[in-house]
Amino acid sequence: MEYLSTRDKALRRSAAQAITMGLSRDGGLFTPVSFPSLSALEVETLCGMPYRKRAAYVMGKFLEEFRPEELNLFAKNAYGPDRFDHPDVAPLHKMDKRTWCLELWHGPTSAFKDMALQMLPQLLSASLRLTGEKKTACILAATSGDTGKAAMEGFADVDQTKILVFYPENGVSEIQKLQMVTQEGANVGVCAVKGNFDDAQSGVKGIFSDEALRERLEERGYFLSSANSINWGRILPQVVYYISAYCDLLNAKEIKLGQPVNFCVPTGNFGNILACYNAKRMGLPVGKLICASNRNDVLTDFIRTGVYDRNRAFHTTMSPSMDILISSNLERLLFDLSGGNDELVREYMGQLAETGRYEITPGMKKRLQEVFYGGFCGEEETRSTIEMLYQYGYLIDTHTAVAAKVLTDYRHETGDKTPAIFVSTASPYKFGDSVLGAIGETPAEDSLERIAQMERVTGVGAPARLAGLKGKDIRFHDVTEKELMEEKVLEFLR
Numbered sequence: 458m459e460y461l462s463t464r465d466k467a468l469r470r471s472a473a474q475a476i477t478m479g480l481s482r483d484g485g486l487f488t489p490v491s492f493p494s495l496s497a498l499e500v501e502t503l504c505g506m507p508y509r510k511r512a513a514y515v516m517g518k519f520l521e522e523f524r525p526e527e528l529n530l531f532a533k534n535a536y537g538p539d540r541f542d543h544p545d546v547a548p549l550h551k552m553d554k555r556t557w558c559l560e561l562w563h564g565p566t567s568a569f570k571d572m573a574l575q576m577l578p579q580l581l582s583a584s585l586r587l588t589g590e591k592k593t594a595c596i597l598a599a600t601s602g603d604t605g606k607a608a609m610e611g612f613a614d615v616d617q618t619k620i621l622v623f624y625p626e627n628g629v630s631e632i633q634k635l636q637m638v639t640q641e642g643a644n645v646g647v648c649a650v651k652g653n654f655d656d657a658q659s660g661v662k663g664i665f666s667d668e669a670l671r672e673r674l675e676e677r678g679y680f681l682s683s684a685n686s687i688n689w690g691r692i693l694p695q696v697v698y699y700i701s702a703y704c705d706l707l708n709a710k711e712i713k714l715g716q717p718v719n720f721c722v723p724t725g726n727f728g729n730i731l732a733c734y735n736a737k738r739m740g741l742p743v744g745k746l747i748c749a750s751n752r753n754d755v756l757t758d759f760i761r762t763g764v765y766d767r768n769r770a771f772h773t774t775m776s777p778s779m780d781i782l783i784s785s786n787l788e789r790l791l792f793d794l795s796g797g798n799d800e801l802v803r804e805y806m807g808q809l810a811e812t813g814r815y816e817i818t819p820g821m822k823k824r825l826q827e828v829f830y831g832g833f834c835g836e837e838e839t840r841s842t843i844e845m846l847y848q849y850g851y852l853i854d855t856h857t858a859v860a861a862k863v864l865t866d867y868r869h870e871t872g873d874k875t876p877a878i879f880v881s882t883a884s885p886y887k888f889g890d891s892v893l894g895a896i897g898e899t900p901a902e903d904s905l906e907r908i909a910q911m912e913r914v915t916g917v918g919a920p921a922r923l924a925g926l927k928g929k930d931i932r933f934h935d936v937t938e939k940e941l942m943e944e945k946v947l948e949f950l951r
């Protein structure tokens with residue numbers, strides 16, 4: 458399988474090259490030349506496999522240069538019991554007779570980013586071997602809280618790699634910050650940015666496209682790569698759990714083979730929901746893709762009107778991992794919806810950079826709306842959804858609540874009774890302050906104290922690694938102006 462740049466179809470790379478580079482040099486994102494198909498027979502076969510085998514099989518369809526034994530080993534390492542605290546890795550929780558919640562936070566950092574970031578370092582190491590790359594890969598990541606920690610956890614002390622994470626100083630939860638600044642590993646670095654996530658992400662993108670910096674780093678034996686979902690190696694492992702969830706419903710005799718299932722995904726950078734779209738493109742019977750946003754509802758408006766307009770107020774919400782106005786992965790969808798029109802994608806991305814706005818063609822809008830529904834959930838509804846589901850016996854985090862609410866809205870609005878799965882992207886323990894408040898408790902002052910408090914109040918056990926943050930040394934104190942991020946990179950790679 459070859460990969461091309463969304464901004465230049467003629468630019469083709471192997472999977473190993475695409476994963477090594479992260480972002481194409483023309484600023485485009487690598488996307489597969491075509492989508493391999495998944496037959497009904499294959500879905501049946503996958504039903505008989507554990508998660509890690511499903512992962513190796515599905516990924517193998519996109520990674521022909523990697524040996525199957527190798528992919529099996531990677532999946533075994535990534536999703537083993539020492540890393541994930543649930544034997545099913547990504548279990549489904551049944552809510553009612555046609556609604557399930559897909560729990561993606563059983564990994565080492567308690568957010569869904571682990572699903573991909575336990576795999577990506579292994580794919581990258583193998584890609585360095587395959588491409589004969591001798592320089593050290595420096596992973597630069599901008600994080601809205603969860604990517605940074607999950608990426609460091611995955612890359613800590615991995616040979617021939619270093620990783621530097623930038624996070625918005627006041628844009629992450631206390632637990633997320635604590636998770637990052639206590640990260641161990643000789644090859645990791647963390648730095649706060651004075652600004653919001655879009656500032657951090659734009660800063661990282663700017664560093665990637667700086668040719669002079671690239672040359673200086675090359676002289677020092679480094680090249681830059683990405684662990685953000687602009688890297689195809691992040692999206693691919695995420696395709697797996699949509700297929701796996703479908704298999705689990707089949708195994709539980711909840712659906713029949715071929716019957717469509719809707720997915721509702723809490724969305725920020727459009728990575729997770731794009732993975733679901735890719736699964737649908739492979740032939741998985743996905744019905745509607747429901748895109749759930751918080752008050753930063755730029756995607757809701759886009760899906761409803763065909764106009765993407767980031768010229769609006771930025772809101773800091775209780776679901777900070779979705780406080781994003783520039784959803785990078787939308788570019789991959791635009792490329793596909795336009796029938797592979799790289800010129801048009803370039804034009805839209807140019808307009809986005811210059812004016813913050815673009816409008817897609819009527820044909821693209823029609824295709825968009827056939828597949829997607831967009832909705833958003835405000836702060837008060839997020840709170841009340843957590844409370845309602847807690848009364849009903851299920852504790853969820855703020856991001857998951859956004860998805861649960863938008864799924865309900867979708868059903869009310871359309872009357873669609875298709876079985877549906879909403880995606881749970883983080884453990885409620887990562888956002889203890891908001892979750893405790895929502896269920897009527899006064900949250901303790903100290904974020905670690907809140908973990909114990911939540912266990913006491915809810916009777917739901919905390920993930921062991923979050924409880925283990927207590928007493929860990931703080932290793933990183935750096936803060937930078939957003940204009941000076943490049944200096945930090947040069948310092949880190951001295």
Ligand SMILES: *Cc1c(COP(=O)(O)O)cnc(C)c1O
Nearest residue numbers: 603725726727728729778882883
């Ligand atoms: C990253 C993240 C999201 C958003 O995922 P995207 O792939 O950026 O759309 C949602 N919820 C949580 C908890 C996250 O960490």
